[in-house]
Amino acid sequence: MTDLQDVVDSVYHDLADRIGEGKLADYIPELATIDPKQFGIALVTTDGTVHAAGDAETSFSIQSISKVFTLTLALGKIGDGLWKRVGREPSGNAFNSIVQLEQEKGKPRNPFINAGAIAVADVVLAGHLPKEAIGEIVQFIRHLADDESIAIDHNVARSETQTGYRNVALANFMRAFGNLNHPVEHVLGVYFHHCAIAMSCRQLAHAGLYLASAGRNPLSGGSVVSSSRARRINALMLMCGHYDGSGDFAYRVGLPGKSGVGGGILAIAPGKASIAVWSPGLNENGNSLLGSAALELLAQRTGWSVFGQ
Incomplete structure (x- = not known):
């Protein structure tokens, strides 16, 4: 062995x-x-x-690895209904591509590229204030790891919020196509903060x-x-x-x-x-x-x- x-x-x-x-x-x-x-x-x-x-x-900073956990939460909330809003195919493009999103009318190719994860964050946000949704994600990860010390690196979250112009563009694009239900700044607040979780x-x-x-x-x-x-x-x-x-x-x-x-x-x-x-x-x-x-x-x-x- x-x-x-x-x-x-x-x-x-x-x-x-x-x-x-x-x-x-x-x-x-x-x-x-x-x-x-x-x-x-x-x-x-x-x-x-x-x-x-x-x-x-x-x-x-776990960044996009957090998308595995938000996907799990979103599927728990709306099940296979998620796939009406996000695809399940490899993208073949950069993770922050805006060209593909326009061609496919605001439906991201999969939940792990940035646009897809922003749509997933919108699902997790339903019925919550942004702060509550962020708290739910952190608590879920703490539960999975059995470790209450896991937290958000607020310096990273601030850095992403101040420079994430392309993610702002992706979110506005999806909102324009009717694929975001909440204000863009609320959805991005959830997205930037879950990407900034440190483990x-x-x-x-x-x-x-x-x-x-x-x-x-x-x-x-x-x-x-x-x-x-x-x-x-x-x-x-x-x-x-x-x-x-x-x-x-x-x-x-x-x-x-x-x-x-x-x-x-x-x-x-x-x-x-x-x-x-x-x-x-x-x-x-x-x-x-x-x-x-x-x-x-x-x-x-x-x-x-x-x-x-």
């Missing part, structure tokens, strides 16, 4: 010389200030055992465990979503979780995953483990360069690809 701590340690060791590679997400000024020479891995198996290496306890690799791996465990939280024994919904969220992560680098990630790693421009990636090995990696330097598609390499090595050494060994 593979010793998972040995695997995690070997992946970290083999990539240690490359720590600092990649480009910071400097279009969000606060993220441009992060020390690039950081790299963490945490793997939590479905029985709750943690295997970690490097900077696995350092908090970072460590260990916390993030714990939070994703329900997707590795057929929708149940194996630590509390409670059901988060049905097994079929967990499977479908994983399918969307595999197809769309790395923007226009999703096909390459599926080819190299073969696991459902969701990246964020803060340098984190959450990956799911169904029935086995939830894995979080973080290194702030990004590749040309906006995904963690070292994190992607780490997950490729991890998948090779465990044989955990969803496509078989």
